Amino acid sequence: MATFVCRVQFLDDTDPFNSTNFPEPTRPPSYTFREDIPLINQIAGIHRLLKAPHKV
Incomplete structure (x- = not known):
């Protein structure tokens, strides 16, 4: 069982002109x-780890 670890994040690009960083x-x-x-x-x-607001 080989594994690799990396950092993950999402970009909320639903509204590109919104200046807030939430969430x-x-x-x-x-x-x-x-x-x-x-x-x-x-x-x-x-998706669960990030608590992303969008659907998968």
């Missing part, structure tokens, strides 16, 4: 990806 995190959290699991199956975990 984008100021420091991206780390997420451990597993190479034996397809990325599409790990997206939900990343």
Whole structure:
């Protein structure tokens, strides 16, 4: 089981002229990806970690 860790974050680009940074995190959290699991199956975990307001 190989893994790699990287920082993840989302960009709220629903309104590019909105000047607020909410709710984008100021420091991206780390997420451990597993190479034996397809990325599409790990997206939900990343979404929960980020508490992203958009639908997956």
